[in-house]
Every structure is written in C-alpha cells, then in structure tokens.
Amino acid sequence: MNEPDQRTVTLLEVAPRDGFQSIREPLPTGEKIAIIEMLVDAGVSRMELGSFVSPKAIPQMADMAEIAAHFRGETDCRMSVLIPNVKGALLALQNGFSDLVFVLSVSEAHNRNNVRQSVAQSLDQLRDVVRETSGSDVALRVDLATSFDCPFDGTVPLDDVRRVFAEAITIAPDAEFALCDTTGRADPMTVGRRFKTMMAEAPDTTVWAFHGHDTFGMGVANALYAYEAGVGIIESAAAGLGGCPFAPGATGNTATEDLHFAFEEGGVATGIDRAILLEAADRIAALPGGKTASHLREVPRGRAIASRPEGNRDAA
Amino acid sequence: MNEPDQRTVTLLEVAPRDGFQSIREPLPTGEKIAIIEMLVDAGVSRMELGSFVSPKAIPQMADMAEIAAHFRGETDCRMSVLIPNVKGALLALQNGFSDLVFVLSVSEAHNRNNVRQSVAQSLDQLRDVVRETSGSDVALRVDLATSFDCPFDGTVPLDDVRRVFAEAITIAPDAEFALCDTTGRADPMTVGRRFKTMMAEAPDTTVWAFHGHDTFGMGVANALYAYEAGVGIIESAAAGLGGCPFAPGATGNTATEDLHFAFEEGGVATGIDRAILLEAADRIAALPGGKTASHLREVPRGRAIASRPEGNRDAA
Numbered sequence: 001m002n003e004p005d006q007r008t009v010t011l012l013e014v015a016p017r018d019g020f021q022s023i024r025e026p027l028p029t030g031e032k033i034a035i036i037e038m039l040v041d042a043g044v045s046r047m048e049l050g051s052f053v054s055p056k057a058i059p060q061m062a063d064m065a066e067i068a069a070h071f072r073g074e075t076d077c078r079m080s081v082l083i084p085n086v087k088g089a090l091l092a093l094q095n096g097f098s099d100l101v102f103v104l105s106v107s108e109a110h111n112r113n114n115v116r117q118s119v120a121q122s123l124d125q126l127r128d129v130v131r132e133t134s135g136s137d138v139a140l141r142v143d144l145a146t147s148f149d150c151p152f153d154g155t156v157p158l159d160d161v162r163r164v165f166a167e168a169i170t171i172a173p174d175a176e177f178a179l180c181d182t183t184g185r186a187d188p189m190t191v192g193r194r195f196k197t198m199m200a201e202a203p204d205t206t207v208w209a210f211h212g213h214d215t216f217g218m219g220v221a222n223a224l225y226a227y228e229a230g231v232g233i234i235e236s237a238a239a240g241l242g243g244c245p246f247a248p249g250a251t252g253n254t255a256t257e258d259l260h261f262a263f264e265e266g267g268v269a270t271g272i273d274r275a276i277l278l279e280a281a282d283r284i285a286a287l288p289g290g291k292t293a294s295h296l297r298e299v300p301r302g303r304a305i306a307s308r309p310e311g312n313r314d315a316a
Numbered sequence: 317m318n319e320p321d322q323r324t325v326t327l328l329e330v331a332p333r334d335g336f337q338s339i340r341e342p343l344p345t346g347e348k349i350a351i352i353e354m355l356v357d358a359g360v361s362r363m364e365l366g367s368f369v370s371p372k373a374i375p376q377m378a379d380m381a382e383i384a385a386h387f388r389g390e391t392d393c394r395m396s397v398l399i400p401n402v403k404g405a406l407l408a409l410q411n412g413f414s415d416l417v418f419v420l421s422v423s424e425a426h427n428r429n430n431v432r433q434s435v436a437q438s439l440d441q442l443r444d445v446v447r448e449t450s451g452s453d454v455a456l457r458v459d460l461a462t463s464f465d466c467p468f469d470g471t472v473p474l475d476d477v478r479r480v481f482a483e484a485i486t487i488a489p490d491a492e493f494a495l496c497d498t499t500g501r502a503d504p505m506t507v508g509r510r511f512k513t514m515m516a517e518a519p520d521t522t523v524w525a526f527h528g529h530d531t532f533g534m535g536v537a538n539a540l541y542a543y544e545a546g547v548g549i550i551e552s553a554a555a556g557l558g559g560c561p562f563a564p565g566a567t568g569n570t571a572t573e574d575l576h577f578a579f580e581e582g583g584v585a586t587g588i589d590r591a592i593l594l595e596a597a598d599r600i601a602a603l604p605g606g607k608t609a610s611h612l613r614e615v616p617r618g619r620a621i622a623s624r625p626e627g628n629r630d631a632a
Contacts, residue, residue, distance in 0.1 A: 154622065155624045155625065155628055157628050158630050185619065187577065187578055187581035187582050187624075188536070188537070188540055188578055188582060189540075189578075189581070189582025189583065189584070189632070190581065190582060190624070190629070190630050193630035193631065193632060194630050197630060197631075214611070215611070215615060216574070216577060216611050216612065216615060216620075217535075217536055217571070217574040217577075217578075217610075217611025217612065218536060218574075218577070218578060218611075219533075220504070220533055220534060220536070220537045221504070221536045221537035221540050221578060224504055224505075224537050224541075225540075251614075255533070258532070258533040258534075261503065261532060261533075261534070262503055262504055262505075262533075262534060262537060265503035265505070265506065266503050266504060266505025266506060267505065268505070294533075295530070295531070295532050295533025295534075296532065296533065298567075299531060299532060303501065304532075306470065308471045308503075308506070309471065312471060312473050313506070314474050314506050314509035314510050314513060315509065315513075316505070316509060
C-alpha cells in the first residue's frame with residue numbers, strides 16, 4: 001500500500017460554472033475573473049470555467065467569450081467548459097477551449113428540464129460532438145447527471161445508469177465520465193458501490209469523476225466513498241456556492257475547502273493551498289445573491305488552516 | 317459478505333446529555349421527558365440520559381434524579397448516564413442507573429478543564445468506580461475524550477491515545493470504550509485508521525463506540541469510517557443539538573437524522589423510524605437557547621423520509 005502522503009486526488013473546481021450560474025443577478029465579469037485567478041493561485045489544477053449555453057437560459061454565462069479570452073493560454077490550470085449540445089461545442093472551440101464537458105441526465109424528466117431534449121436526443125448530440133471534434137486535440141468529458149437521484153422521479157436505479165453509460169461510452173470511448181449526484185441525495189455507500197459496479201463494466205482506460213452536492217449532508221462522505229472506490233477526480237465549489245433550482249432548500253456543491261480538509265488531513269495530497277483557497281471562498285461568499293455552505297469557513301481560521309504535523313499521522 | 321439489509325448499527329442518542337447541557341437556561345423537566353419519550357418512540361435503543369455531575373458545574377443536569385425516577389424500569393431503551401468520578405457513580409447507582417459512562421480525556425489540558433483533575437487522577441477515579449461496582453450488574457463505558465484533537469493542544473498523537481487506553485483497559489477490562497472526537501476536528505481517514513489500530517491492540521471482547529461532532533463538516537464521514545473499521549455504536553444527537561464551549565463556532569454532535577439517512581439508505585439498519593425521529597428533532601430545535609445543525613431537517617420532509625425502495629439497492 002502507498003504511504004498516505006504519496007496519494008493524490010484532483011479537486012476539480014466548479015464554482016465558476018455550477019456556482020456562478022446559481023446567482024440570478026449578472027456578476028461583473030472582472031469580479032468573476034478575479035475569483036478565478038485566486039483559485040488558480042491557490043493551486044487548483046482543473047476548473048470548470050462556465051457553460052456555452054443559450055444566454056436566454058442562463059444569463060449569468062453571457063460573458064463566457066470574454067472570460068475565455070482572458071484565460072486563453074493559461075497553463076497552470078486545465079480549464080473546461082460545459083456544453084449541452086453540438087452548438088455549444090462549436091462555440092467553445094471558437095473561443096479556444098479544447099476541454100469540453102458534455103452534460104446529459106440519466107433520468108428523462110431531468111434531462112428534458114435541464115437541456116430541453118430527450119435522453120436519446122442528447123445522445124445524438126453527443127454523437128455530433130464527437131464527430132465534430134474527432135481528430136482534433138479536444139478532451140471530452142461526459143457528465144451523467146442524476147446518476148443517483150432525480151428531483152422529479154426520486155431514486156435512480158443502477159440499471160438506468162448502466163444503460164445510459166453503455167450508450168454514451170460506445171459513442172465516446174475516449175471520454176472521461178462523471179457520475180453526478182445532482183440533487184445531493186445520494187448516500188455514501190451507494191456512491192461507493194455504484195462506482196465500483198460501473199468501473200468494473202467500463203474499459204480500463206475510462207477516467208472517472210464524481211460531482212456532488214451537500215444538500216442532505218452527505219457531500220464529504222460521498223466524495224470520500226467515490227475516492228475509495230477508485231475515483232481520482234472530485235468536483236466541488238469553493239465556499240459551497242450553488243443551489244439547485246429544482247430542489248427547494250438545496251445547498252450548493254460540496255465546499256472545496258471541506259473536501260480539502262478531509263483529504264489532506266487524511267494524507268491525500270490535492271496540490272491546493274488551504275489558506276489561499278479559503279480567501280477565495282471568502283470572496284465568493286461575499287458575492288451578492290449567492291448561497292454558500294461551508295464548514296471550514298465557520299471555524300476559527302487558524303484551526304481551519306492548521307494541518308496535522310508531518311510524522312504525526314496514523315499509518316494507513 | 318452479508319446482504320446490505322442484514323447489517324446493523326446502533327445510533328446511541330446523546331441529545332439529552334451532550335445536547336441539553338449546551339443550553340444555558342434550565343429546560344423544564346417535563347419538556348426534557350417529553351423529548352426523551354419521543355426518541356424512545358422513534359425506536360432509539362440506547363440513550364445517554366444525562367450526567368451525575370455537580371449542579372454547580374452543569375446546572376442543566378440538576379433534575380437528573382427526577383428524570384431518572386420517571387424512566388426507571390423503561391425496558392425498550394437502554395439508558396446510561398455520564399459520570400466524571402466515583403461520587404457521580406454512587407449517585408447514579410442510588411438513582412437506579414446501572415449503565416454508567418465514565419469520561420476522561422486523552423489530553424491533560426482538556427481533562428483538567430472538563431473534569432478538573434489530571435488524567436492520572438481520572439484513572440484513579442476509574443479504579444474506584446470499578447471497585448465500587450464490581451460484582452454488581454453495572455455496565456461501564458469509558459469515553460476517551462479528545463482522542464483525535466484537543467481544543468487547547470491541537471492534534472492528539474495516536475501514541476497518547478494508546479497510552480491512556482492501555483491504562484484504562486487494565487483498570488476496566490470489561491468496559492466498552494469510545495474514542496471521542498470532542499472538537500469535531502477529526503478527519504475521516506484518521507478516524508478509520510485510529511480505530512483499526514486500537515482495535516488490533518485491544519482484547520477481542522472490547523466493544524467500541526465513536527462519538528463525533530460536525531464542526532468541521534466531517535461528522536457523517538467520520539461516523540461511516542468508524543463503522544467501516546468495525547465500530548458498531550455511533551453517538552449522535554437528534555437535530556445536531558450541542559456546541560462545545562471550548563471551540564468557538566463549534567456545532568453540536570452530528571445529527572442523528574443525518575446519520576440515519578447515511579446508514580439506512582446504504583442498507584445498514586438502525587431500528588429507528590426516521591419520520592418520528594425528525595419530529596423529535598423538530599421539538600429539540602424549538603427549544604429556546606439551543607443551537608442545532610441538521611441537514612435532513614432543512615430539506616422537504618417527504619424527501620427526507622422517503623427511503624430507497626427495497627429491490628432498488630446497489631449490491632454491497
């Protein structure tokens with residue numbers, strides 16, 4: 001077994017996408033850029049910068065091209081954008097993004113509500129995206145939303161995830177895949193088991209990610225169970241910014257700083273500096289109209305930042 | 317491996333002890349009794365009813381004798397009381413309790429602050445308690461407070477826990493033992509590793525419990541990692557009532573309803589009815605002066621109560 005301090009995890013930051021889009025009033029582009037820069041300074045190595053979607057659907061993303069222009073050529077952080085269809089993919093490519101996240105839901109009801117088409121239509125779009133980008137150096141990720149629970153249909157059976165994944169991986173065999181707990185209602189043991197099952201059925205080359213929310217208080221545990229199942233990429237939002245419009249009372253993505261504490265104190269390196277991350281989280285929490293949920297921000301800062309001393313860790 | 321729905325865990329309810337004592341103004345005894353009865357109705361099988369301590373130190377516990385009289389002979393729920401010394405043990409016995417929880421801290425600084433004596437003096441008191449109760453049908457539990465982190469000294473090294481445990485188990489070889497995350501600053505992987513280490517060094521007959529707080533957002537994950545390490549008894553407080561006087565901004569014990577969701581949705585039975593538990597949690601949250609923290613109480617009640625349908629669970 002590896003020494004604990006040789007283990008690593010990638011915390012993929014989604015505050016600029018899943019977080020900002022939860023705020024109704026448009027944020028100043030400069031403020032968004034400043035926050036993104038703080039997150040890069042903290043050592044975030046992968047980030048979802050936003051979405052190329054209709055500005056009518058999500059006005060907060062109307063300045064994507066401007067933000068893209070600012071960060072074009074950024075090398076320290078791998079930046080992706082979310083797309084719901086081939087139109088979004090082409091826009092992203094035009095704006096210099098070669099790291100695309102295609103989203104579709106496992107449940108029909110959520111897919112129709114989220115991207116206004118059937119699951120079959122989304123799979124057709126995915127096919128078009130793959131065709132449009134084949135032969136290029138585009139990296140594609142497929143986010144399987146509602147992989148555990150749907151705000152309309154309740155618990156999502158494993159077999160539904162299996163079926164949609166099987167179709168998607170046939171279309172995009174080189175893609176990275178994320179199982180997403182869109183509502184925050186997944187429970188940790190099911191997260192662990194579902195990833196183990198899906199990983200066993202997928203090609204060895206498939207890269208896996210987990211996207212979670214903390215609505216039911218399972219956010220940190222769900223992420224850890226995904227990690228223990230072998231998932232190396234965990235999505236989260238600094239300050240826990242977010243909130244699902246379809247789940248009243250829902251909180252945002254699990255707070256990056258809470259996950260940072262859970263992983264780093266356990267000896268799993270993230271490459272991120274907790275003090276700078278918390279400063280970025282403070283700035284995010286100060287955004288007007290934002291809804292945040294963070295535990296680390298609520299405790300005395302010194303206690304939040306202090307790390308278990310080297311040589312004072314329990315052996316794994 | 318067992319089928320998931322054959323697995324069980326005991327959620328030991330501590331709201332009447334660790335929760336109520338966090339409220340400064342004395343609560344009406346009748347209200348305390350009504351809440352305890354609701355928790356018993358929910359199916360709670362073990363509960364810490366209060367402490368036999370100096371009413372000067374914790375005025376909230378001044379009505380312990382009255383509460384004890386009310387619940388004497390209660391059979392559905394095993395009820396224990398916390399004691400810091402042999403004087404408390406004798407009081408508990410006089411009041412008909414044969415289920416005692418002796419508390420001492422691993423860290424000197426916290427033990428002096430919490431029970432106003434050195435760790436060595438606490439161990440002497442434990443020796444007296446064992447002598448006074450030997451030959452009787454008294455069940456004894458030893459709570460090792462600050463087994464991970466101390467509000468005064470920071471992270472607590474494993475070797476300190478080892479040393480205090482070794483002395484305590486020599487004195488009380490038949491006792492049940494709890495490692496307590498008094499401040500809520502333990503991280504899940506360390507909780508799992510520390511339990512595995514301690515269990516490997518303890519007699520096979522030792523029964524283990526975990527006591528946790530959610531201050532740093534690790535509450536649910538810490539409990540699950542303890543469970544996965546083999547711990548069958550998890551302490552929690554309905555509504556997450558509590559708050560540590562020595563950790564500014566600290567929240568209470570991990571909410572029983574959040575743990576109930578985590579375990580039951582994962583196929584681990586608790587014997588507790590979530591709907592009634594949430595009603596009890598609502599009543600606790602309505603107590604004046606109480607500080608609560610619960611995720612399940614914040615989501616729509618129907619979604620909080622609904623359980624993953626039988627036959628729709630991922631295999632373990």
